[in-house]
Amino acid sequence: MTSKTFGSARSxxxxxxxIAFLGAGHSVGALILTRDFFDNWAAGDLWDPxxxxxxxxxxxxxxxxxxxSFGVPLLLVGLAISWIxxxxxxxxxxxxxGIAAWITVCDVIGGPSPLLLAWISIVTLLVAARRTRxxxxxxADLAAAP
Numbered sequence: 091m092t093s094k095t096f097g098s099a100r101s102x103x104x105x106x107x108x109i110a111f112l113g114a115g116h117s118v119g120a121l122i123l124t125r126d127f128f129d130n131w132a133a134g135d136l137w138d139p140x141x142x143x144x145x146x147x148x149x150x151x152x153x154x155x156x157x158x159s160f161g162v163p164l165l166l167v168g169l170a171i172s173w174i175x176x177x178x179x180x181x182x183x184x185x186x187x188g189i190a191a192w193i194t195v196c197d198v199i200g201g202p203s204p205l206l207l208a209w210i211s212i213v214t215l216l217v218a219a220r221r222t223r224x225x226x227x228x229x230a231d232l233a234a235a236p
Contacts, residue, residue: 102181105215115161120156123156124152127149171185181219189211190212
């Protein structure tokens with residue numbers, strides 16, 4: 091593993107860590123803000139057939155903002171990206187592009203949020219992927235040269 095590869099891997103680990111931090115931060119913050127509903131959730135109030143997604147009640151909105159939100163999946167994606175980076179690899183570009191599309195839709199519809207910080211990770215992952223692709227192309231050219 092070259093120092094350049096190690097630098098790319100280190101940036102991938104850092105980018106994944108930021109994504110995981112945003113997911114954990116959202117989950118913890120949302121759970122703190124919705125703690126008043128914990129007893130209702132534990133009592134099974136979400137199973138009430140009168141719950142309507144067309145006109146959600148606060149208990150349902152609080153559930154989808156906290157427990158059923160994107161926080162935990164975002165945390166897991168961030169941890170997976172860091173895991174990939176710690177092995178000296180760079181994740182495929184679709185990780186970064188998928189997160190970019192999702193963050194953009196969330197912020198366009200819901201307004202600016204701390205998720206905008208994910209753009210730091212997105213750009214870092216795209217740069218690492220590009221460097222890896224260019225490095226691989228150069229190695230292939232050198233191997234093919236007479």
